[in-house]
Amino acid sequence: MITVLQPGTQLLIEDLGRPGCAAVGLSPSGALDTRALRLANRLVGNDPGAAGLELLLGGAELEFDAEALLAVTGACGPLSLAAAGLPPAEAAAGRPVRVPAGARLRIGPARAGLRYYVAVAGGIEAEPLMGSRSTDVLSGLGPAPLRAGDVLAVGSPAGHPDTGWLPTPVPPQGRIVVRVQPGPRLDWFARGTWQRLTGRDWTVSPDSNRVGVRLLGRPLERTAADELPSEGLITGAVQVPASGLPTVFLSDHPVTGGYPVPAVVVPADLPLLAQARPGQPVRFLAPPPDPTS
Structure with missing residues (x-):
């Protein structure tokens, strides 16, 4: 016990x-x-x-x-x-x-x-x-x-501990860089939004929690004025509410939401955001261009 x-x-x-x-x-x-x-x-x-x-x-x-x-x-x-x-x-x-x-x-x-x-x-x-x-x-x-x-x-121990040397990741203390893919509602935003989302640093807000990491910076501009019906969300979705400031949803996120999602964080990089401290800079890394396109 x-x-x-x-x-x-x-x-x-x-x-x-x-x-x-x-x-x-x-x-x-x-x-x-x-x-x-x-x-x-x-x-x-x-x-x-x-x-x-x-x-x-x-x-x-x-x-x-x-x-x-x-x-x-x-x-x-x-x-x-x-x-x-x-x-x-x-x-x-x-x-x-x-x-x-x-x-x-x-x-x-x-x-x-x-x-x-x-x-x-x-x-x-x-x-x-x-x-x-x-x-x-x-x-x-x-x-x-x-x-x-x-x-x-x-519970009762059932396995054998790993006594060999294992690399232990150290949380970054400077800028955190996470990879993103385009989301399903990028077309709801002004032209050049992808470059503005990925081309500058955002700052982790003190209002972040297990639901999501709220980010501070220059707001993103929406062009579509329609109401978006509530739709399914996944962990890593970058949702942008009326304020224009992105929130990256983490494990305790709601399962549906009514704000557009212009990007999604690659799942392997979510542990970096789990360790992001208020005030820490975050940069979204866009995927490289497709040479076949």
């Missing part, structure tokens, strides 16, 4: 989500930085989709009532273990860490990136919904955000 002593800014149970449920009104949800969660699970011998913890910004403290094997990935910041009767000792990120019974894991403020991921051998147990243990903050479905005093059950 794991007791949450301090939950930090936001501490959630997340796995790889529940894709394919849009028809019943459920977003995919799941870890925003799937790359970090997969790595943490691999380090402790879990299946890639085992449930772990997603921590926003840091500031959490967890107590383990029995010996455990854990790994922390994603954001970069100070980690320490305090065993009974011993002073706190630094813990390594991106590596399997053996935790003695009664020890406390402290996760400090993130210095780079935004979200930590904690995997424990055996995975975090929670009641599944549509095959996933993920928290969906938009709908309120799945496990509730964790609070001080909550106790988490851990």
